[in-house]
Amino acid sequence: MKRAFKAVVVGVSSGGLEALKILVPGLRKDLSVPVLIVQHLSPQADSYLALRLDEVSGLKVKEAEDKEFLQAGVAYVAPPDYHLLVEPDGSLSLSVDPKVNFSRPSVDVLFETASDAFGAALIGVVLTGANQDGAKGLARIKRRGGLAVVQSPESALADAMPRAALESTNVDHVLPLREIAPFLNNLLIGPSHANTD
Amino acid sequence: MNVHPETERIELRLLLEAIYLKYGYDFRNYSMAHLKRRAEYRLSLSGLASISQLQHAVLHDEKMFLIFLQDLSINVSEMFRDPPFYKALRNEILPMLGTYPSFKIWHAGCSAGQEVYSMAILLHEAGMRERGQIYATDFNRAILEQAREAAFPLAQLKDYTTKYQQAGGENSFADYYAADDERALLCSFLKERIFFSEHNLVTDGVFGEMHLIVCRNVLIYFDRELQDRVVGLFVDSLCPGGFLCLGSKESLKFSRHAEKFEVVREKEKIYRKRRDA
Numbered sequence: 012m013k014r015a016f017k018a019v020v021v022g023v024s025s026g027g028l029e030a031l032k033i034l035v036p037g038l039r040k041d042l043s044v045p046v047l048i049v050q051h052l053s054p055q056a057d058s059y060l061a062l063r064l065d066e067v068s069g070l071k072v073k074e075a076e077d078k079e080f081l082q083a084g085v086a087y088v089a090p091p092d093y094h095l096l097v098e099p100d101g102s103l104s105l106s107v108d109p110k111v112n113f114s115r116p117s118v119d120v121l122f123e124t125a126s127d128a129f130g131a132a133l134i135g136v137v138l139t140g141a142n143q144d145g146a147k148g149l150a151r152i153k154r155r156g157g158l159a160v161v162q163s164p165e166s167a168l169a170d171a172m173p174r175a176a177l178e179s180t181n182v183d184h185v186l187p188l189r190e191i192a193p194f195l196n197n198l199l200i201g202p203s204h205a206n207t208d
Numbered sequence: 209m210n211v212h213p214e215t216e217r218i219e220l221r222l223l224l225e226a227i228y229l230k231y232g233y234d235f236r237n238y239s240m241a242h243l244k245r246r247a248e249y250r251l252s253l254s255g256l257a258s259i260s261q262l263q264h265a266v267l268h269d270e271k272m273f274l275i276f277l278q279d280l281s282i283n284v285s286e287m288f289r290d291p292p293f294y295k296a297l298r299n300e301i302l303p304m305l306g307t308y309p310s311f312k313i314w315h316a317g318c319s320a321g322q323e324v325y326s327m328a329i330l331l332h333e334a335g336m337r338e339r340g341q342i343y344a345t346d347f348n349r350a351i352l353e354q355a356r357e358a359a360f361p362l363a364q365l366k367d368y369t370t371k372y373q374q375a376g377g378e379n380s381f382a383d384y385y386a387a388d389d390e391r392a393l394l395c396s397f398l399k400e401r402i403f404f405s406e407h408n409l410v411t412d413g414v415f416g417e418m419h420l421i422v423c424r425n426v427l428i429y430f431d432r433e434l435q436d437r438v439v440g441l442f443v444d445s446l447c448p449g450g451f452l453c454l455g456s457k458e459s460l461k462f463s464r465h466a467e468k469f470e471v472v473r474e475k476e477k478i479y480r481k482r483r484d485a
């Protein structure tokens with residue numbers, strides 16, 4: 012039986028640009044849920060990441076805006092220097108609260124608030140990174156009955172973040188980077204038919 | 209413990225109601241995700257097991273309320289944060305403001321004054337300081353005390369100096385402070401035309417006939433309904449043609465007051481109240 016998921020959250024740090032350029036374009040544009048992404052960036056970074064990913068993806072990719080409502084088939088990227096939070100009503104909030112795990116945006120902040128909003132209907136994905144961010148958040152997603160996916164440390168440019176996530180909770184799927192998008196497509200839409208995108 | 213999110217939301221609502229009834233601070237239309245995180249932060253530090261216990265503690269112990277009030281008031285700020293914004297103020301807005309014989313500026317949610325003193329420096333460099341009156345308000349009494357002191361940790365000076373320069377600063381930033389061992393004290397002439405006072409954007413009224421309102425990174429903590437109310441307060445507090453400046457990730461896009469403003473600088477979030485609004 013297909014489980015009814017309502018959102019995917021993705022956390023990624025060093026090595027993230029390369030990883031996201033593989034993950035996001037691999038997602039099908041008829042994905043039935045929104046995707047929320049926290050990539051650690053310097054506070055001075057501009058909004059280039061969302062634009063760049065949008066150019067190379069079928070899925071629409073945009074920078075998250077304060078108080079906008081989530082839409083299926085759209086990927087939202089947290090803006091540099093703001094935390095991204097999910098409200099219980101499915102809208103987004105930004106905040107300039109102090110850094111969490113030395114990061115703003117922080118993966119834990121996104122994962123924990125999304126877990127509060129979506130409970131068991133949430134998929135958390137932790138990718139490459141050289142810190143511990145995301146571990147606490149992924150543990151909460153699991154505690155609430157959601158699904159935990161982690162990039163296999165061997166396939167990660169920086170393996171500390173996937174390892175910390177694996178230690179924090181009983182992760183459901185450990186996958187090489189290139190298999191994560193097909194896995195999500197299959198889980199959310201079903202097996203792909205020949206020649207459809 | 210694994211409390212159901214829906215149960216936690218009920219506990220959170222009861223906590224906010226308790227705070228409102230007992231202390232008059234109204235957080236009921238703040239971002240729920242934000243409030244929940246702040247409550248969890250306080251729980252983790254205080255050893256309380258649930259939001260209901262925090263509610264009990266806040267109701268029965270005013271000290272606990274004051275601590276939680278600090279948690280809820282996020283005072284993160286910087287001087288010359290978002291340099292392109294200050295550059296736009298300097299090059300485009302101040303010259304227009306300068307056409308008035310005298311003018312009033314309101315910094316709403318001013319935190320420890322970093323923005324207010326950045327503005328004072330801009331006005332000083334434009335030779336306009338004497339003609340302007342700045343009102344700087346926040347609902348947090350403790351942070352206003354700090355703002356009046358105008359002392360900032362030395363560790364922040366490097367960042368402030370860089371941003372001052374990126375914002376088109378003409379002098380040496382070091383001209384504006386004297387440093388002791390730990391802190392940089394801003395020169396007192398910068399404080400001359402600034403009034404600091406307590407004002408709560410949720411429960412207090414209009415601040416009348418401002419030429420420029422700066423309210424950055426405050427609205428993001430409010431839900432849509434409260435954002436609308438507060439923007440309405442700004443509409444009523446601005447003179448026709450007055451300017452409104454929001455934070456770099458805030459906009460009037462989702463506001464029902466949007467049509468009362470024209471966009472002056474899209475990226476820098478500078479708006480102007482229409483003369484017929």
Ligand SMILES: C[S@@+](CC[C@H](N)C(=O)[O-])C[C@H]1O[C@@H](n2cnc3c(N)ncnc32)[C@H](O)[C@@H]1O
Nearest residue numbers: 281282285317319346347348408409410424425
């Ligand atoms: C994140 S800080 C922003 C400081 C500064 N404007 C900046 O952008 O750097 C938010 C400020 O809003 C204040 N604040 C929050 N709720 C408020 C309210 N209801 N009325 C007035 N000030 C409020 C907080 O105390 C805090 O100082």
